[in-house]
Amino acid sequence: MHTSIPDLLRLLALPVFGWAAWRDVKTRRVPNKTWYPLAALAVVLLVWDGVTAMGAPPLQRKLFLFHVAVSLGFVAPLVIAFWWFRAFGGADAKAFLVIALLFPSYPTYHLGEWALPIQGTVLGVFSLTILTNTVLLGALYPAALLVRNLLTGRISSVMFVGRVINWDAVPTAHGRLLETPDGVARNGVDLDALRMYLRWRGTTLAELRARATDLRDPESLPETPNSPTDGMVTDGGAVVAQRSATESTGYEDPWGAAQFLDSIDRGAYGTTPTQLREGLDVLVTKDEVWVSPGIPFIVPMFLGMVIAVGYGDLLSGALSVLGLATI
Template sequence: MSMDAFSLPAIMLPLLINASILLITLLYGCREDIRERAVPVVMWYPAAAVGTLMLIWFWYSVITSGDLPYMMPLIPLILFFVIAFYLFTRFHLMGMADTKALILITVLVPCFPFVPLTGYPLFGFPPYVFFPFTVLFNAVVLNLLLPVAFFISNLIKGNKAPLPYLFLGYPVKGETIADEFGIVMEHFEETDGTLQRSFIPVRAAIKDMLAGGKRVYTKSLKENPTQYRKELDLYKKAGTVWISYGVPFLIPITAGFLTAMIFGDFLMALLTLIAS
């Protein structure tokens, strides 16, 4: 069985079909998440339906080819990742759409459909090499680059805030904050006509997020303007309001999915760079 870059073992054809359908689904989901700030549930149905049929074909091929012993070590990894992704949502670390995407990737494309440019990474016996870990790692790496980009952008624009907030967000116009995408990072109070503002401590914000507390999302401002009338008035008076960057994690997941398929594992590239 050839192991050249982009070679496709015949047994992986159903996974390639799954990967193609998932990529289309993820790209559409990113578009909806950016435009509507929500991913329609029905979006996942075609990928799940076709993916299930392809998965039956794949596992049947694995069993009949006698390759099941090579695949067995990956089964606990698949179960572990599915449970872990569910718990991420349970403890408010990830949105429901993100969890659905990662679970579908884990179940429907457990192995690399073909050999990526950098070759197979760890976690499996070729060609049954665990794909979801690479997707997640690449997504996290790409997501971690965003704070650096925001820090540089804030410095260039001359935006002033305590150091951590320069990495975590940016100021927007209070008058149009409902049209932005993110979470409000400041607290406002008006006493005797004087507006007072302060940044919400990062630790308190994280604690509140984990507890499912009442963070002010710009999405909520747009969908429930009457409920947030007081906050919207204060934001207008403030002129500008700092919000955390609201790039949906579905976008890094999609980018991680695509880079994993084509280039392979960023972790392996990093280890190779360190070793050299």
């Protein structure tokens, strides 16, 4: 027995997804062009397998068509629905659409006497196996946060979704602030939006903390703001001089939050002036804050793909161990 050329070519997805997972951890950004070559390869391999299936026995041909129908007609729309309801990010959805196109059927890899993957499923749709593996692995992340917070005595209503970090780690952290001046909350400011504000204003969080009374005054905003970038951690952003302001309270637009959001030519991840103001008020007064690090979903996606290629379907395997499945 030998592995088919299309299945061997599908292994090219592993290093691409590995690189995307690494970049997702570092920056939470994966360029759209990452998926174009894999999408093109997927189309070629799908046509290749289709031509091969048309010359195969009827049962094999029907199975191939069934796998393609489920992968493209069920898994792909399901992923789009996940993205629509914000369970997936845009890059996550694009990555999984490529998977749906690239892996409709189970590949077969021969390693000595072993035929991989070991664990199959009733449907035999490989993209569905990768999806279930991804969801199962992704579910471990909140559990890990809970255990970590319990071990460190961080008891809170957000202990399932957040962790505590020092204020000086916020400028390079990903996710969302889980605090307002009134206490912990799920709708705090997006940390990418915070970076956009700091770069637009040409200052740092350390300077905001040191000069909070002055810089809360919108009159302290620079005359010529910088580009806010998109808030990515590795982006630059020159610092410009601040105009000094007199000590005062009761401004109509504290921190110039509304002016910032009105002036930029893009969205700030749904951030409102109130969210930005409250986030800044927290960050200039507290030394430790709760943040939601978010889940870089391409990481469990990559791991789910690796496990799928080597082992197969984790859910079916678990059900088999429990005596609830025979596949």
